[in-house]
Amino acid sequence: MTERAIWRPRRFGRWVEVAAVRTLVLWFPDWPVTALALDGPEPMNLERPIAVVENNLVVACSAAARADGVKRGQRRRDAQARCPRLVVVASDAARDQRAFSPVVSSIEEQAPGVQIIRPGMCALRVRGPARYYGGEAEAAKVLQEALRERGLVGVRAGIADGPFTAEQAARLTRPAEPTCTVLTGESAQFLAPLPVRVLGGMSELSAAPRATRGATATGTDLVGLLDRLGVHTLGQFAAMSEERVRERFGDRGLRLHALAGGSDSRAIEPRTPPPELHREVAFEPPLEIAEQVAFGMRIAAEEFIAGIGAADLVCTELRVELLGDRGERSERVWLHPASFDAAAVVDRVRWQLGEDEGRLRSGVALVRISPEAVDAASHHRPAIFGTGPEERVHHALSRVQAMLGHRGVLTPAVGGGRWLAERQVLVPWGDRAVVTKERARPWPGSLPDPLPATVFPESRAVEVTSLGGYLVEVDERGNMSAVPGLFVEAGRKRAIAEWAGPWPVVERGWDAARTRRAHRFQVVDADGTGWLLVCDRGSWTAEARYD
Structure with missing residues (x-):
């Protein structure tokens, strides 16, 4: 059986015939x-029903969730129902890539030359591993093991002429048969019965310029148009003439047309393994004293x-992982105002x-x-005329x-928040501010500008009375029992010269318990000192002071 030949353009306008990889x-x-x-300070149990959501749609789910009727592409509310x-x-592309990188490194230990297609999928030329392990299926079995x-x-493997056909072969595997091999030259026959929707995400495969006329060149729009035209399978799309496809869909459509016919001329572009920048230290026996x-x-x-310096880089965010002798795990990402040095790394640990x-x-x-x-x-190199006051402040702090x-x-x-103590967040030097309540949200009942200069971390208890000595109270409708005449703060009586209010602050009105x-x-x-007082169910406190 001969290999399927593909025409690929080369330099100086010549076209040469190359074999599918x-x-x-x-x-x-x-x-x-x-x-x-695999990633995170507290790894999640995959036996639970889990769904990863992006733009309110399910992009992945666990086996337990799938057994309850959850599937990809489902709306979040439908999945929860x-x-x-x-x-x-929530979906996190950085987390997916970070967890996939060490997996690719382990694959490269068995077969070098791996190309990452996306987190969760990679490709490599099978010729070398097949010779070493005694066959294509044997090579896939060694990698899966x-x-x-x-x-x-549950890792699936697909072997075929070109990455596109191999990907479709991998997606058609079953748990009992995790490897699918498409023989050389039979890509067109294998792809023919597949639906055209598999081309929906393949628009990025083409390096040709966008079409200047006709339908849009994206794979998703092309699939919808082909479906309206009565073209439902890849075989039907491949049977269309190249001239009509180019005229209607442009160069990108022609590229997808070649993929549908099994002509995938893409070469595998192995990644360059990144330098081993991480370091780890094992302690035997385990240490219990932090200084040790x-x-x-x-x-x-x-x-x-x-x-890191040998690669002409500096570290601005550091990940520290601590593993206990009994399997406990502590993981955290530390920030730095400038860049880490060795002493700063030891301090973070x-x-x-x-x-x-x-x-x-x-x-x-x-x-x-x-x-x-x-x-x-x-x-991060110092300036010619000195580092300036900011660098001196950073060094001192x-x-x-x-x-x-x-x-x-x-x-x-x-x-954010309705109370001033909530809006005042103290952040360790060099860390990124993490607030539980966003400032940009509307907070009905919050105090407008100008705000008090002194905010008490804990509200001070005060007592507000009228000139006759009666305690001032406010009912739910905002009606006052008497006119405030003086208040007692820290044992000192202060006469009230002027006052304004009350302004209601209502939180969780729908929850009777909270x-x-x-x-x-x-x-x-x-x-002449201004005070911000709060009356909460008959109890008075001082929230802040206008200095």
């Missing part, structure tokens, strides 16, 4: 769900920074041990450090933080 595609079904179990106990997780040892079961762990990480931190003390209930058996984000070293700990130096950030209905007042005492 025998390709092995490895497909990891529902990879976004698998990535949840079919499976009320469904765990919904190596992945199974890593805990990745930090001391043991000094050499590894220096090698880590030196390795020490701080994480202190803050995650409850999560690690046994000694530390392994510490792994890896760059989460890097930047060109040229962007970083030294104080190294002596006092992670939360020894805090910087303020503004958050509802809160309070009223704000602005008062000015005899000394």
Whole structure:
């Protein structure tokens, strides 16, 4: 049986005949769900019904969710209606790629020259592995067995002429037969009965310019148009003449037409394995004292920074993973105002041990450090005429933080909420502000500008009375029992010269158990100092002071 020949353009306007590349595609079904179990401080149990959602649509789901009727392309509310106990997780392309990278590295240990098509799918030339392992199917079996040892079961393999046909072969496999081989020269016959919708996501395969006339060149629109024209299978599309396809769909449509006929001239472009920038240190026996762990990480931190510097990079975000002797795991991404050095890396390991003390209930058996984000070293070199005041401030605060700990130096950030204490967020120096309540959301009942200069971390208890000595109260309708005349704060009586209010603040009015209905007042005492007082069910507190 002869190989299928494909015409491919070359330089100087000549066309040469090249043979289709025998390709092995490895497909990891529902990879976004698998990535949840491989990446993160608390790996998720895949036996639970899980759905990964993007743009309110299910893009992947676990086997338990699929058994309850959840499927890809389903709306989120429909999936939750079919499976009320469904765990919904937002899609994260970075998480999928981060979890897939070590998997590809393990494949490269068995067969080099791997090209990542997308997270959860990769391709490689099968000729070399087939010669080494004794056949194409044997090579696929060896790779699947190596992945199974890593805990990745259910990996499917497709072998055919070209990546497109091999991908379709992998998608048609079953758990009992995880490998599908399309013989050389039989791609057209294999693809003929497949529906044209498999071309829906293939528009990026063409490097030709966009069509200037006719229908849009995207694969999804082309599928819809072909369906309206009565072309439902790849075989029917491949039977159309190339002249008519070019006239109607342009060069991209012609490229998809060639794929439908089994003519896939794409070559495998193996990735260049990234340099091993991460470092890990195993402790035997496990260490229980943080200072001992930090001391043991000094050499590894220096090698880590030196390795990144050799690539003319600096680390701006650091991932630290701590593994306990009993299987506990602590993982966190640390930020830096500028870039990490060896001392800063060791500090982060020490701080994480202190803050995650409850999560690690046994000694530390392994510490792994890896760059989460890097930047060109040229962007962090000092200026010609000095570093300036910002660099001096950073240096001073970083030294104080190294002596006092992670939360020894805090910087303020503004958050959201109706109460001033909620909007005042303190962030450790160098970290990114993480607020539980977004500032941009509307907060009915929140205080408008100008805001008080002094906000009490904890509201101070006060007592507001009338001039006659009667306690002032406010009912649910905002009616006051008496006119406020004075208030007592920290044992000191202050006469009220002016006042304004009340302004109601209602939270969770729909929940009788958690509802809160309070009223704000602005008062000015005899000394001219302004106060922000709150009356909550007869109890008065001072929320802030206008200095």
